[in-house]
Amino acid sequence: MIYLDNNATTQMxxxxxxxxxPYLGEKFGNPSSRHRQGRAARAAIDTAREQVACLVSAHPSQVIFTGSGTEANNLAIKGYAAGLVSGRxxxxxxxxxxVTKTADQQARLDGWFKVALPVTENGLLSDExxxxxxxxxxxDLVSVMLANNETGVIQPISELYGQLGLKxxxxxxHTDAVQAAGKIALEFSVLGVHMLTLSAHKIHGPKGIGALIRDKSIVLEPQMNGGGHEAGLRSGTxxxxxxxGFGAAAELVHEALAQTSEKLLALRTRLENGLRAIPGIEIIADKTERLVNTSCFTMASVEGETMLMMLDKAGIAIASGSACSSHDNAPSKTLTEMGLDKSRVRRALRVxxxxxxxxxxVDTFLDTLKMKLASFNSVVSNVAI
Ligand SMILES: Cc1ncc(COP(=O)(O)O)c(C=O)c1O
Structure with a gap:
């Protein structure tokens, strides 16, 4: 299998x-226990907290471990809003x-309003x-992701917010840095944010673990109550x-950042040079600064879902414009918001x-894609005759 779907998840x-x-075996202690077994588990968490903090140049005490990136986004928005009676x-x-569904839920409560920030055709925040x-x-709270999961577009949030003097x-x-982590250098204080979301499984760590890094001046209401774990902000053993595993993954991606980025950029350049040579293929936001690993493009004739299945049969895993982030196969919201018409959104693929x-x-993918496009087009033209 050639796996080209690393924004969905990565191999550990x-x-x-x-x-x-060891923590799935002999070191099974509860980190809240005072005995040796418990202390060993607590030490592992302390180490991981330092490693995750280091990835974003934050202090370990700013890290709140959560059950996922999704949960960290929920905590950032609902946890913050819960301390106020109203806001935007x-x-x-x-x-x-x-992020969007959490904000929608919050905006159903009296006193809360959601303001959607439109993007340009390049996926960047617009003048509007x-x-x-x-x-x-x-x-008021602002939440804009650092890098988009479908297009890889990087939002220059610190510059934009600096111009407006938001802080x-x-x-x-708040920023969702789930896709940016491990691909671009992240410094919590330089970014000028109060809260930042991470997820382990996007950086070669395990699934079901994330973190919210927060400025301790921000008061958050826990969304999960219990024994007061994670500074009282996320209870549960x-x-x-x-x-x-998250800590180890964070340390590895941090150490290898420069080397990995260089490798990924070279691979993506090879990929996109090949894609540009295929008639009808258009790369989305290719003039915009994007994550070095991500390439989203549309094809002239075939639907993304159809090509995804054809490539899957050939042993290649990618994502389509309809299934990048949804369970309901709805057309990609990101591409729609960028102004692509419905038919073009349906013809999108993400590598x-x-x-x-x-x-x-990369070469095998390009050859297979060309072959599949040619066979699809010949079937379509035979049917038309
Ligand atoms: C940009 C972004 N934010 C948040 C998440 C959710 O992270 P998790 O899978 O850890 O819940 C994802 C996962 O696809 C993502 O791409």
């Missing part, structure tokens, strides 16, 4: 698996559903979005193995490369 690194194994939520229009943001008042005005800033991919795999 063998070092990550090795780090986790300024939400990017191409956010992951764990900037005008809307300039109306934000102290206490100085007392506006609270910790998933020690997953947390330890997301990973550190384990090779030039050979």
């Amino acid at each position: 690194d063998s070092t990550v698996v090795e780090t986790m194994l 939520l300024f939400i990017g229009s191409t956010e992951h559903p764990s 979005a900037m005008a809307l943001l300039s109306t934000a008042k102290p206490g 100085d005005k007392g506006i609270v800033i 910790e998933n020690v193995a997953a947390i330890a 997301s490369l990973g550190k384990n991919n090779t030039e050979n795999e």
Whole structure:
């Protein structure tokens, strides 16, 4: 199998698996227990907290482990809003559903309003979005992702918010950095945000573990009550193995960032040069700064879902414009918000490369895609005759 769907999830690194194994076996203690077994589990969590903090140049005490990136996004929005009686939520229009649906839910409560921030055809916040943001008042929350999961488009949030002086005005800033982590350098304080979301399984760590990094001046209401774990913000006995794996993954991607980015950029350049040579293929937002591993493109004739299945049969895993982030096969919201018409959205595919991919795999993908496009077109033209 040639796996080109690394924005959906990544293969766990063998070092990550090795780090986790003892906590699934002999080191099974509850980290809240005072005995040796408990202390060993607690030590693993402490180490992981340092490693995750280091990935984003934050202090370990700023890290709240959650059950997923989804949960961290929920905690950021609902946890913040729960401490206030009213406010506005300024939400990017191409956010992951764990942000948009959470904001929608909050906006169903009295006193809360959601303001959708439109994007240009390149996926960047538009002038209209900037005008809307300039109306934000102290206490309002802004949530715009650092990098988009479908197109890879990177939002220059620190520059944009800096121009508007959002932080100085007392506006609270959250960013979903789930896709950006491990692909671009992240420094919590330089980004100028108050809250930042991470997810382990996008950086070769385990599924079902995420983190919210937060500025401790931001008051959050826990969304999960109980024994007061994670500084009282996320109760529930910790998933020690997953947390330890997250820490190991964070350390690995952090150490290898420069080297991995260089490799991925070279692979993506090879991929996109090949794609540009195929008639009818158009790469989305190719003039915009994007994650080095992501390439989203549309084909002239075939639906993305059809090509996805054809490639799957040939042993190649990619994502289509309808299934990138949804369970209901609805057309991609990101591409629709960028102004692509419905038919073009349905003809979209996403390739997301990973550190384990090779030039050979990229070449095989390009050859297979060309072959499948040709066979599809010949079937269609025979039917038409
Ligand atoms: C941008 C973005 N945010 C949040 C999430 C959710 O993360 P998790 O799968 O850990 O819930 C994803 C996962 O696809 C994502 O791509």
